[in-house]
Amino acid sequence: MFDLLGTALVNVAQVKYLLPLFFGTLAGVVGGALPGVTITMTIIVVLPFTFGLDPLQGLAAMTGVYVGGSAGGLITACLIGIPGTPSAIATTFDGHPMAKKGEPGRAVWLGVWASFFGGLLGGAFLILATGPLAKFALQFGPWEFFSLFVFALSMVAGLVESSLAKGLVSGGLGLIVTILGSDPVMGQKRLTLGIPFLEGGIDFLPVLIGVFAFAQIMSEVERMGGAEKLADAVDRSLGLAVSHLKVIGEILGRPFLLLWVAFIGVVIGVLPAIGGSAASMMAYDQAKKLSKHPQKFGSGVPEGIIASEASNNANVGGSLVTIMAFGIPGDAVTAVMLGALTIHGIQSGPLFILQNPELAYGIFAAYLLAHPLMVLIIGLSTSFMLRIVTVPKAVLFPVVLVLCVIGAYALNNTMSNVYVLLAFGLIGYAMVKGGFPLAPFILGVILGDQIEINLIRAIMTDADPWLFLTRPISGALIALSVASVVFAIWQHYRHQSKVAGDSETDF
């Protein structure tokens, strides 16, 4: 196996493959960094260029997009507080505060190096554990998926900020958004108010961009007379003055955290239809739970950035496991990669690795090589990108807003998503004003559809509701959800009482 991998690494290191891999990674980083342009959209743009290439060249380019995109999202997330891709949502929680505190370089590089190490750990899992992991994923029927998503939803309790009630309302609103439109099974219309446009339901992406970008921009714009730039403390030279050794040290100095979040990323990646956004949120939640100072999360702690970014790149490795082991796409990006294989006439499926070892190990090699390329590309462009924080807001925000609108439009090439963006921008802004946290809302939107469809599938398959508890994996996940909520509430109240105690001593 390792000689195959060695050969593949040497093979992919040829200019013939390295070039598409490089350009794919570049496209991924750029697409990932642009808010509203997802990795899926980037890969679809890249796809036609691969028709003329040989299959491995095409796959190398697409693997590059996937890896580059998963990392690229952190740039916008840290610098302007708007996730470049959904998988960078959790990166905004601590990345942006850190950048605002005058350390944008540290925030970005923590993210980049965490992506690098997380990705490589994901790669190690990918190469060593494809077989067993894939078998594990097959055990997941609708019951297990339902329980897993409920477990993910239980993280709402950990993401509420000051008010538990407001956090829960916010999460509930997110779930309601997923109810809008036709029901997933027989197309029964729900809460459409007779508006035809709502019948198709609401896409996740414009909601995400609306809530984050618009709300973020509005609250910055409001701060009239305050800082003209996002980070006043930053001068242009400081951006570059990051000691890579120190940043790497910060990451590798938390080996347990890194391993654990990479593991979460891989597992979520292996399970189909979940994706990097849930992986990074779950990892963030875990980092917070394991931390000695959970109350500091959200104020710019390195652990938050490391957890989010390491897990979303490890997630890419996990998704590739599913495609390698079964020839089944785990998410939209791998679906397009698989489509490209089919277009090249390669049978995907469990025999894929046996029948096409040079291709399979070529993908492994491309995945591993894409990571240093990603670091290189971001490294070459950071001096340029870090200037974003020194651009006056009056210039930056209109540009970002236009990019968001273009992204929402380009999703399906329809105007309706632009209106969704606008509506949710206003809702998000109102929520921020009312003190409702956005993270639980987004989590509700991400998970609602999946919870519903898996619940329906489970009951359609077998009407016995006890199966959710008696099937071992499902039961364990439900138990974990309960534990997770209890733990988060305990942590929350302990923190609250501490705050209360502190303020009392002040008086």
Added chain:
Amino acid sequence: MKKLAIALTGFALLATAGAFAAYPDRPVKLIVPWPAGGDTDNIFRPYAPLLQKHIGQTVVIANVGGASGTKGAKEAKDAPPDGYTLYAVHDYIHSTYYTGVSDVNYTDFEPICMISSTASVLTASPKTPWKDWAGLLADAKARPGQISVGATLGSTSHFFPALIEKAAGIKFKYVSYEGLAPRMNAILGGHTDLTDANMTQKGKVEAGQLKFIAIATEKRSPEMPGVPTLKELGVNVVYDVNRGVLAPKGTPADVLVKLESSCAAAAKEPAFADSMKKQATDVRYMGRKQYADWLKGNDDLNKTLAKDLGLLKR
């Protein structure tokens, strides 16, 4: 106000000028009503560049998935009938209409051409006890309504097993799994017993991870001659999924003529035949007239099927 009037006149003039320019003078959007990477997407991806070559303008695929493919159908129906929005369709348009999943009917569109046909294969999970159709039939008779089928309800993957039910006098239980990929995930893990698939899943069968029970063609497939046809097993079901291109109702005749000729030329390209062969799909070209007749016939057939199967809602 005056400025506004001038601006409006300007726009009106521009719009008129646009109307006189030869079609097409800007990119054409092809709506695929399912996510990227699905069966339909895989067929139209290699087709789009060929269509683009003959039509002389960029053809952009827009994947508008959701609600059993009816979200994209609706969007295509509501698009302006100017030939700049096309719609990649298959037989689900009839079945979702009659089963009440969607309000969009094939008569909301102008047919342009049919391009391909993919035969359905009844496929079983490796965890099922049966080796062949006889085993399945006996089990289904012994346990009516217990064998689970993963399907997009109201769509072709629901109709195909429902036809088998009727022909063989058995009863299945349906579980909603929209799209081939989720159905494959569920069946590989043994969470459903049966599903509608096609020859693209051959690799999994060869690896022992899936079982092909029977193919719904007249003759056995040269790709896998070991798989019997339903007909020879005494189940009179022939079923395939036919894909084509439609335009919104009211698209001008000259635009339709141009689209038809480009569509035909693209479907006849050897490159298209090559990519279809790799996807176990036959190139099946029909022009506007022939496709219109075929759609009408197929619509009647689907209505009858929906009625026979007890799924008719209108």
